[in-house]
Amino acid sequence: MTVAWILSFIVCMKGQRRFIPLCIVLTISMAEELVVAWLYSRGADFIWIYHIYALFEYTFFCIYFMQMVSLKHKRWIKFSILIFILTSASISYWYYHFESFPGANINTEGVFICIICSYVLLNLDIHLFDAIYKHPDFWISLGILIFFGGTFFSNGLFTYLYEIDKVQAKKLFNIINSPLNLILYSCFIIGFLCAIPRRSTIRLS
Amino acid sequence: MRNPSEIYYTVVLATIFFIVLIAVVITAVWRYYYRKRAHEKTLMEFDNTLLQSRLEIQEETFKSISCELHDNIGQILTLAKLHLNRLSLEDTELSRERLNGAIDMITQTIQSLRDVSKNLHADTISKNGLVPALETEIRIIEKLGILQPVFRVSGPPAHLDDNKSLIIFRIVQEALQNITKHSKATMLEMKIEYSETMMKLTIADNGTGFNWEENKDKGSGLRNMTDRARIIGAQFDMQAAATSGTIITLTIPIS
Numbered sequence: 001m002t003v004a005w006i007l008s009f010i011v012c013m014k015g016q017r018r019f020i021p022l023c024i025v026l027t028i029s030m031a032e033e034l035v036v037a038w039l040y041s042r043g044a045d046f047i048w049i050y051h052i053y054a055l056f057e058y059t060f061f062c063i064y065f066m067q068m069v070s071l072k073h074k075r076w077i078k079f080s081i082l083i084f085i086l087t088s089a090s091i092s093y094w095y096y097h098f099e100s101f102p103g104a105n106i107n108t109e110g111v112f113i114c115i116i117c118s119y120v121l122l123n124l125d126i127h128l129f130d131a132i133y134k135h136p137d138f139w140i141s142l143g144i145l146i147f148f149g150g151t152f153f154s155n156g157l158f159t160y161l162y163e164i165d166k167v168q169a170k171k172l173f174n175i176i177n178s179p180l181n182l183i184l185y186s187c188f189i190i191g192f193l194c195a196i197p198r199r200s201t202i203r204l205s
Numbered sequence: 206m207r208n209p210s211e212i213y214y215t216v217v218l219a220t221i222f223f224i225v226l227i228a229v230v231i232t233a234v235w236r237y238y239y240r241k242r243a244h245e246k247t248l249m250e251f252d253n254t255l256l257q258s259r260l261e262i263q264e265e266t267f268k269s270i271s272c273e274l275h276d277n278i279g280q281i282l283t284l285a286k287l288h289l290n291r292l293s294l295e296d297t298e299l300s301r302e303r304l305n306g307a308i309d310m311i312t313q314t315i316q317s318l319r320d321v322s323k324n325l326h327a328d329t330i331s332k333n334g335l336v337p338a339l340e341t342e343i344r345i346i347e348k349l350g351i352l353q354p355v356f357r358v359s360g361p362p363a364h365l366d367d368n369k370s371l372i373i374f375r376i377v378q379e380a381l382q383n384i385t386k387h388s389k390a391t392m393l394e395m396k397i398e399y400s401e402t403m404m405k406l407t408i409a410d411n412g413t414g415f416n417w418e419e420n421k422d423k424g425s426g427l428r429n430m431t432d433r434a435r436i437i438g439a440q441f442d443m444q445a446a447a448t449s450g451t452i453i454t455l456t457i458p459i460s
């Protein structure tokens with residue numbers, strides 16, 4: 001995650017300003033992980049952070065993807081941000097009371113994000129790169145798609161498993177989440193590396 | 206404890222999710238290369254059309270120069286030669302008149318040669334733009350004296366890509382040729398309307414018109430015009446009735 005975060009900064013500083021929303025998401029993620037670790041070490045409640053983080057994560061991912069879609073779809077994505085914020089806040093307040101892991105919130109986010117990612121993947125700009133594997137948006141969309149698709153199962157069951165056996169639930173969650181996180185950030189790293197402009201590369205606009 | 210059906214739904218949804226995910230990734234890769242190939246094909250088609258248009262414009266220019274040399278410059282020079290041949294040393298007044306006449310004719314020829322030289326420049330469209338090039342075409346038609354052309358431009362002119370301009374010019378040239386050859390029109394109106402997003406070019410005549418359905422498969426001219434319009438992303442429309450002239454509309458998006 002740290003490597004991806006540093007690379008996102010480098011890419012933005014090299015003039016690729018469209019990656020700023022991803023840079024912000026990664027910064028927020030880093031801050032979230034640090035705060036969670038600090039609260040956990042003090043034995044304080046930290047679950048509420050995930051509830052708030054999901055809102056920011058979805059909003060910034062949407063801002064990033066909005067740059068690649070048509071005006072009509074941009075409106076839909078903006079509308080989805082509003083819908084997600086309202087839905088997620090309602091679920092957190094009335095269903096989870098900010099006390100349980102927000103599995104339903106993250107899965108709702110995942111469904112929305114996967115729809116947007118699929119659209120972006122199917123409509124990648126063909127003018128910029130010869131091969132699809134050189135396309136940063138391909139790697140970033142693929143990483144997000146695999147991550148949210150993969151965590152769908154663990155997010156959905158975590159609260160249920162946590163009530164049965166806290167230790168085993170956490171273990172299972174980590175077994176599923178760790179490789180998916182690795183895939184997500186590896187894809188981000190590849191994407192950012194592809195986005196760094198090289199002197200020898202001729203870009204057609 | 207939560208409802209166990211939650212597990213069932215999660216597992217089913219997660220499985221569906223993964224299958225869809227794999228399908229999306231495979232389709233995305235396939236679609237990317239498919240679109241890329243289609244784009245390359247379009248580019249190649251565009252290059253071919255551009256080359257063909259260039260050659261045709263060149264051919265038209267040569268024809269017009271040949272015509273100008275034969276019908277105008279050749280005639281005037283022959284006449285000037287006749288005047289000079291008939292110079293006589295005895296009648297100096299008449300000789301001076303003939304000499305002055307010959308000088309006027311040669312001056313006229315020099316002007317005509319300058320016009321021909323201007324037309325010879327292959328990059329007239331890129332150098333002067335589409336509108337002046339079309340204006341020249343209208344002037345040539347006016348010179349022929351077959352019909353009365355009118356040329357109008359409205360709206361703030363937008364810059365068009367040189368290659369696109371060249372193809373548009375060729376479409377117009379083809380349309381004008383058809384009108385002068387087949388329409389028996391006495392009036393011709395060419396109108397260019399610029400807006401923020403598009404350029405609309407209309408060519409209307411009061412000729413005999415023609416039956417679109419009967420003629421659309423006959424000549425390559427109409428097919429060429431529609432194909433060329435498609436290649437530059439323009440819309441080509443033709444309203445042609447058997448008796449009331451023809452209106453050609455070319456709508457070109459401005460990016």
